[in-house]
Amino acid sequence: MKSSQYSGFFKLSVDERMKEVAEFTGITEEEQQILRDANSLDMDKADHMIENVIGRFSLPLAVAINFTINGKDVLIPMVSEEPSVVAACTNAAKMARASGGFTTQSLGTVMISQIQLLNVPAPFAAKNRILEHREEIIKRCNEKDPTLVKFGGGARDVEVRVIDSIVGPMVIVHLLVDTLDAMGANAVNTMAEAVAPYLEEITGGTAELRILSNLADHRLVTARATFKKDVIGGEEVVDKMINAYAFAAADPYRAATNNKGIMNGVIPVVLATGNDTRAIESGAHSYAARSGRYTSLTTWEKDANGDLIGVIEMPMAVGLVGGATKIHPAAGVAVKMLGVSTAAELAQIIAAVGLANNMAAMKALATEGIQRGHMSLHARNLANTVGARGDIADQIVKIMIEEKKVNAEYAKELFEKLGK
Ligand code: MEV
Numbered sequence: 001m002k003s004s005q006y007s008g009f010f011k012l013s014v015d016e017r018m019k020e021v022a023e024f025t026g027i028t029e030e031e032q033q034i035l036r037d038a039n040s041l042d043m044d045k046a047d048h049m050i051e052n053v054i055g056r057f058s059l060p061l062a063v064a065i066n067f068t069i070n071g072k073d074v075l076i077p078m079v080s081e082e083p084s085v086v087a088a089c090t091n092a093a094k095m096a097r098a099s100g101g102f103t104t105q106s107l108g109t110v111m112i113s114q115i116q117l118l119n120v121p122a123p124f125a126a127k128n129r130i131l132e133h134r135e136e137i138i139k140r141c142n143e144k145d146p147t148l149v150k151f152g153g154g155a156r157d158v159e160v161r162v163i164d165s166i167v168g169p170m171v172i173v174h175l176l177v178d179t180l181d182a183m184g185a186n187a188v189n190t191m192a193e194a195v196a197p198y199l200e201e202i203t204g205g206t207a208e209l210r211i212l213s214n215l216a217d218h219r220l221v222t223a224r225a226t227f228k229k230d231v232i233g234g235e236e237v238v239d240k241m242i243n244a245y246a247f248a249a250a251d252p253y254r255a256a257t258n259n260k261g262i263m264n265g266v267i268p269v270v271l272a273t274g275n276d277t278r279a280i281e282s283g284a285h286s287y288a289a290r291s292g293r294y295t296s297l298t299t300w301e302k303d304a305n306g307d308l309i310g311v312i313e314m315p316m317a318v319g320l321v322g323g324a325t326k327i328h329p330a331a332g333v334a335v336k337m338l339g340v341s342t343a344a345e346l347a348q349i350i351a352a353v354g355l356a357n358n359m360a361a362m363k364a365l366a367t368e369g370i371q372r373g374h375m376s377l378h379a380r381n382l383a384n385t386v387g388a389r390g391d392i393a394d395q396i397v398k399i400m401i402e403e404k405k406v407n408a409e410y411a412k413e414l415f416e417k418l419g420k
Contacts, residue, residue, distance in 0.1 A: 001072075004024065004074055005097065006065050017063065018032055021075055025336065025339065027336055034333050035061055035330055038056075038058035060079070061272060062080070063075050064089050064356075066094040066097060067349075069223075069348065070103060074349060077269065077334040078353075079272040080268040082264060083377045084373060087373070088264070088356075088364075088373070089265045092357070095359075096359075099225070099231075100226070102224065102225045104221065104222060104351055104352055105221070106344035106345075106348055107218075107219075108220065109153075111188045112176060112213040112217075114173070114210070115195070115196050116207065116210075117200070117203055117208075120203045121205075123171050124162055126202070126205065127162055137195055137199070138156070148182070153178040153180040154177065155177045156176045158176070160172070171203060175191055182319045182321050183275065183318060183322065183323060185279070186322070189210065214283045214317070219347075220315055223348065223351040224309065229306050232308065232363060233363075238308045242302060242308070244300075248298075259285065262298065262355070263354070264357045265356055266284070266314075266354040267280065267281070270350060273320075273338070273346060274328045274334075275325060276317075287314055297313065298354075298358050310355055316347035318346050320342065320346060379400045379411070380393065382411035383396040383414075386412045387415060388414075
């Protein structure tokens, strides 16, 4: 079996890293070129993706190493502007390897589409009538997307809620639609618009909004990993990390930052694979607030051996068909790198990366603090920027960190001295 574990990967040149990735993932020379080329998305495609296009915008594409997920090693493409994120999850993934890596599950690929019915006489009786017509509603939805049905997806169920609001009661219908490997926004919005007139007929109300919900709680994904106490610095570190988690679980101010750290891992993979980052963000945060109080998307516990176990559970509405995933050439290569054939597999990998980033942040915060790691990466960036490479760059980083003097002028001064 191929191993995603490398030592000193960060010290390789960009070309050397690409060579390793190509060997592992089997991406062709042409596909490698697509990843290298900031302009792989041609102007014509870009111009058809959004409106008023005047150019393109590129960000670094990196690879997270060391991940074992459900017994299989994987190299994970990540697009981010933030230093430390890739290093952090790579580190956590390495620690998780000692106990088998990450175990993940997809709890479904069902999206919710909402139809808002206003001015409904006798809303509770209307709810009852809608449910009596459940089969017909499902049939009408499925007529709108024979392709989805052919592949085994389609509308599955109907739920009805009567909610109170400042303009009075409203009847909210949820269409539950299995969108399989599509993110599904188009499919479920089309269905909602198609059945709205029928729901008006049944209820005597007026259909207003017809749109998916990003609180995709029928499209949850989970990941779990154990971190052996000896690998992470002893039982004291485990206890400190559980205290850190308890803080996030109890306090929305801390939970927001804790979850931001999770999204540090999630969003770069969502972006690299051409998926909708805002849908994932809104799903994550609304799910984190589902009890009425915003809390952590992860839980952390100590097991019988005194080791640390983390679990993440969150909505993950990503797709492999449609959208930018199919249009953006680099997104297609990113999907190939992951070797996934279903959206559910992609969603599980993303959850594992989120859990890894959360673990790394909590460990740093609970022990040495976040700045030390950030500073050494910042120092490395500065050394690189002034032109230092290899051993010289290592020396510059070491000196700047030891002397706690991490700035561009000093990096330049050191390079002038050591480079000669
Ligand atoms: C920084 O981008 C993310 C952290 O703030 C996350 C956290 O506090 O858990 C380090």
